[in-house]
Amino acid sequence: MFSRLIITTSIVLKITLLSTFISLLSGCDEQQEISKWPLDKQANLSELVKPAPISYSKELRFYGLVKGFNSIPISFLEAGRIESLLVTEGQVIKSGQTIGELYSPSLADKLSQAVAALEKVKVKLKVDLEELARNIKLFNKGVVSEQVLEQAKKAFDITTQEVREAQSIVKTKEKELSALTLVLNEDGIVSKLHKRKGDFLNVGEPLLRFDSTSRMKVSFNVPENVAIDLSLGEENNIFLPALNKVITAVLIEKSFPTTNEQFLHSLTYEISSGAYQAIGLRATLVVNIEPTLAHSIDYKAIRYDAKGNAYAIKSDQSFEKVAIDIIDIKNETAIVKANFNSNDHIVLGGDVSLPVNYYEF
Structure with a gap:
């Protein structure tokens, strides 16, 4: 009896150990399968x-710089040295105000030569006129022939034409010389000086940048998903942080997007109200995105x-x-x-x- 119990216990123990061993093997296989995954x-x-x-929903802000509606470089039509410069950066300019003058020795010499040539031909005209008057008297007395009189008339006509041509040349040189004086015909402000008194300017080289003050504008670069919802002629409020002021502006231009990968559109607004002090200030365009x-x-x-x-x-x-x-x-x-x-x-x-x-x- 005791022997059978020992045998039975031994068999159970073996079965238990075998089951445990199989379970361990199964667990090793599962762990091994997982470990196969990288x-x-x-x-x-x-x-x-x-x-x-x-x-x-979100409030988007875009920033730009207020400029005069006409923001252009101003230059002389002639080359020369700046003889006088009567404005400074930021100065307000009235229409008809003189900005500065150039000095050009070559133009002054040409004008002097033209005036001298005119005076010379005027003297010749005076002589021809006196000769014509004398020949008319002599012809009336029968002293000279009609041919001599006609020659005197012809000489006088030729000299008269030479005087007219000389006067035209003088006017041209005076006009060229007057181009050395720069006068603006619009109210505005000097936003930037490129040259100073004593500097030399070539033809067309800018002396300064001029911004008109009668009208103003500001441009903003915005993404296409914002630009598509804004229409030409639409009014928007523009905030000027420096003045703590909100002004009304009208969208007047929508450019095509830039060629880079950002695809930004340039929107230009005309500012319908505000003082010239706004020129050069930072402006903020606020766009509210719908929920x-x-x-x-x-x-x-x-x-x-x-x-x-x-x-x-x-x-x-x-x-x-x-x-x-x-x-x-x-x-x-x-x-x-x-x-x-x-x-x-x-x-x-x-x-x-x-x-x-x-x-x-």
């Missing part, structure tokens, strides 16, 4: 989060493909790449537009958390 294919389901739907449906997600869920496009990875029944449009980021929270459903979950963390080959995406 590190970047091991899933961590604790890194799944649920996008939160929100109603998103739109978006999702709030952890910024660590955002990934980028080789082309720089943002996306997230959904992980419900399977892994799926979802394109996202990032519209705002605050701290660690990103506001995005994406095709998320109410029960979707997205993967956080780096690529090592994915149980599939990341590069297959």
